[in-house]
Amino acid sequence: MRVPKLDWFLIGMGLxxxxxxxxxxxxxxxxxxxxxxTVKAGVALIFLLHGLLLSFAALRAGALSWxxxxxxxxxxxxxFPLLGLALLPLLEGVFSPELRLGIFFVCVLPSTVSSSVAMTAAAGGNVPVAVCNATLxxxxxVVLTPLGMSVVTATTGQPIPLGEVIxxxxxxxxxxxxxxQVLRPVLGSLVQRHKAKVNLADRLVILLLVYTSFCESVRRDVWTGQSPWALGGVALVALGLFFAAMAAVRLVCRWAGMPREDEIAAIFCGSKKTLAAGVPMAQLIFGATPALGLILLPIIVYHQLQLLVCSVLASRWAKRG
Structure with missing residues (x-):
């Protein structure tokens, strides 16, 4: 079995x-x-580019697969959130409060858009359904992620100003x-012709947001006292979350008798979590908190693991199909 190579973006996050x-x-x-x-301007640019690339026809085609x-x-x-709530007391004393908060943040994040669609297409799944679900x-x-975080942070005495965040x-x-989406009829063809450059700009902005997220935590010395084994522990928790979600989705799809193409789309969309929206969301939800780098560490780890595992699965399912 060939293991996919890490792309420059994954390496770039580490750098x-x-x-x-x-x-x-x-x-x-x-x-x-x-x-x-620059953070808010970068967030706006990322989602403007997503809107320009998003196919309304694909959304419409997948809308009826309720x-x-x-x-x-x-x-x-x-x-995912129920799993995260169950994990929080179990991880107390294992990880710092900021890392536990970051693990729960992974659980309440939405799914990815681009990679879910790409993996579904590569595996021979239902692409319109993947586009519709990932966008939905x-x-x-936008509402449920800050709402979920507010439930947990309220118990720590640091409640999130929910209305302001939403x-x-x-x-x-x-x-x-x-x-x-409104500008797509005018600029859509231009953006499609230069899609590689648009994707490059999107990823560079995300790397800028990752850099600024870690800068404040380093300057405030938040990382002092963190266990060197924390990264490995976060990776194990991330893998556990991913495989639990994938198994749950697959079980429900088999029970419901869904076609293979729909099952593939459901597994990829249901088990993945977004880094592209997760970093901007964290910036807007948590603001300039010094611990932002620690909070983001679990989604950065989860993102890399999900791409690695999903690439292998997509290749395997494509061959079987």
Whole structure:
């Protein structure tokens, strides 16, 4: 079995964290990168580009597969958060409070869009259903992700200003996404011709957000006292979450007698979590908290593991198909 190579973006996330460790000043609050302004501008740019690339025809084609939608959204916003709530007391004393918060943040995040669709296509699954579900998940997450986080943070005495956070998510994520869809008839063909450059710009902005997220935590010395084994522990928890979700989705799909193509789309969309929206969401939900780097570590690890495992699965299922 051939193991897929890591792409430059995955390596870039590690380099962004190392750069923040070595040179935190520019990306910390008050630095010359001005993260208090560039973060929100970067978030808006990411979702404007997503809107320009999003095919409305594919959304319409997949909209009627309601059984798959129920399975995917149920796993993303019900099964995952319940699993996260069950894990929190078990992980107390194993991980720092910030890492436990980051693990729960993974559980309440929406699904990915681009990689879920790409993996579904590679495996011979139902691509319109994947596009519709991944997009629907992103929109639902604007409300349910901060709502889920507010339930946990309220118990720590540091409640999230829920209304303000949801408003920020709407302004900096939903509205740019909608603007991209409105501009698609005018700019859609141009964006498609230069899709590689658009994707490059999207990923570079995400790397900038990762860098600024880690800068403040390094400057405030948040990482001091963290166990060197924490990364391995987070990876084990991430793998456990991923395989639990995949098994649950597969079991429900088999029980419901779904076609193979729908099952593939449901497994990829239901088990994956978004880094592209997760980093901007964390920036908007948690603001300039010094522990933001620690909170983001679990989704960065989960993202890399899910791409590795899903690439192997997509290749295997494509051969069987």
């Amino acid at each position: 962004a964290a190392l750069l923040a460790w070595a040179v935190p000043g520019p990306g910390a609050s008050g630095g010359w990168l001005r993260p208090e302004f 059984r798959v939608h129920l399975v995917v959204q149920g796993c993303t916003f019900l099964f 998940s992103s929109l639902i997450g 408003w920020d998510l709407v302004v900096w994520m939903v509205l740019p996404l909608a603007a991209g």
